[in-house]
Amino acid sequence: xxxxxxxxIFAMVIGCVALFMLLPMSKIAEHxxxxxxxxxxxxxxxxxxxxxxxxxxxxxVGDSSANKISEQSEPEEYTVAVSGRIGDASGGxxxxxxxxxxxxxxxxxxxxxxxxxxxxxxxxxxxxxxxRQYHLNINASGDYAGFSLxxxxxxxxxxxxxxxxxxxxxxxVDGLIVDTNQAPVADFELSLRHLSLNFPDRSFRSDSSxxxxxxxxxxxxxxxxTNQSDYFRIKGLELxxxxxxxxxxxxxxxSYYLSGWVxxxxxxxxxxxxxxxxxxxxxxxxxxxxxxxxxxxxxxxFEFAGLGGHQLTIGVYASGFKTYIKQHDFSSFSDTLKxxxxx
Numbered sequence: 001x002x003x004x005x006x007x008x009i010f011a012m013v014i015g016c017v018a019l020f021m022l023l024p025m026s027k028i029a030e031h032x033x034x035x036x037x038x039x040x041x042x043x044x045x046x047x048x049x050x051x052x053x054x055x056x057x058x059x060x061v062g063d064s065s066a067n068k069i070s071e072q073s074e075p076e077e078y079t080v081a082v083s084g085r086i087g088d089a090s091g092g093x094x095x096x097x098x099x100x101x102x103x104x105x106x107x108x109x110x111x112x113x114x115x116x117x118x119x120x121x122x123x124x125x126x127x128x129x130x131x132r133q134y135h136l137n138i139n140a141s142g143d144y145a146g147f148s149l150x151x152x153x154x155x156x157x158x159x160x161x162x163x164x165x166x167x168x169x170x171x172x173v174d175g176l177i178v179d180t181n182q183a184p185v186a187d188f189e190l191s192l193r194h195l196s197l198n199f200p201d202r203s204f205r206s207d208s209s210x211x212x213x214x215x216x217x218x219x220x221x222x223x224x225x226t227n228q229s230d231y232f233r234i235k236g237l238e239l240x241x242x243x244x245x246x247x248x249x250x251x252x253x254x255s256y257y258l259s260g261w262v263x264x265x266x267x268x269x270x271x272x273x274x275x276x277x278x279x280x281x282x283x284x285x286x287x288x289x290x291x292x293x294x295x296x297x298x299x300x301x302f303e304f305a306g307l308g309g310h311q312l313t314i315g316v317y318a319s320g321f322k323t324y325i326k327q328h329d330f331s332s333f334s335d336t337l338k339x340x341x342x343x
């Protein structure tokens with residue numbers, strides 16, 4: 001009985017040893033199976049997922065190239081506040097006036113401009129780029145003359161601290177615009193300028209009967225002129241403070257006609273030659289001046305209509321030829337000229 005028991009014990013020992021040896025082998029086999037499965041999954045073609053779009057703001061934050069562009073860009077010009085005040089000679093404030101400043105480049109181009117209005121205390125504030133040169137202009141209204149200041153910068157605040165406007169005497173004028181035959185000239189526009197005060201220009205126009213009216217313009221010396229190609233100017237007219245005038249403004253228009261041809265000394269017509277007419281005359285109140293210009297056509301011909309009949313100064317200008325200047329007095333209502341230019 002003792003011997004079978006020993007065999008049983010020996011068999012149990014052998015079984016335990018075999019069990020412990022089999023466990024590591026199973027772990028190794030399991031590990032190998034997992035490795036093969038992972039290898040199979042890697043070799044399978046994977047589905048590629050497209051990246052979603054990122055907002056531009058997020059790209060700028062994380063994009064180094066965008067930061068470089070920002071660093072290379074020039075900083076915007078900054079401005080400083082410059083204040084001033086507008087008053088009259090007695091120290092009172094002048095409010096509601098437009099203050100305009102402009103800065104121009106070396107070529108005359110407008111770089112910047114701004115407009116502000118003076119408040120009830122006459123004060124205003126401008127935003128200026130430091131060290132840039134500006135031109136300031138104040139268009140007066142009512143009975144004040146204007147003001148201008150050239151080439152000032154943000155450092156010239158003392159020049160703006162107390163701008164004094166001159167009070168002026170205003171006058172009223174009315175009358176007629178007529179031609180040299182004293183016939184009314186209807187619907188004719190003229191521009192009025194004061195020759196000693198910085199006061200805004202005034203435009204006025206005659207009505208169907210040639211009548212015009214100007215209200216509230218400063219007394220003093222005036223210049224009245226047109227802004228068109230046929231230029232007329234009246235100068236030397238002077239009005240005293242408190243004076244009322246009824247004026248007759250004569251412009252060099254009428255029923256006279258002048259035509260002709262321009263050629264060289266061989267008789268060949270000269271096209272595109274500039275012909276100018278100037279005339280001047282004086283009245284008791286002023287001097288009147290007129291200027292007209294035309295170019296000859298392909299046949300060298302020219303014509304002027306609606307002339308006033310006063311003595312004319314004719315000028316003829318052509319490249320490669322001597323300038324032709326001559327006085328002309330009308331012998332009829334329709335004169336014809338033959339003009340020969342010399343080399």
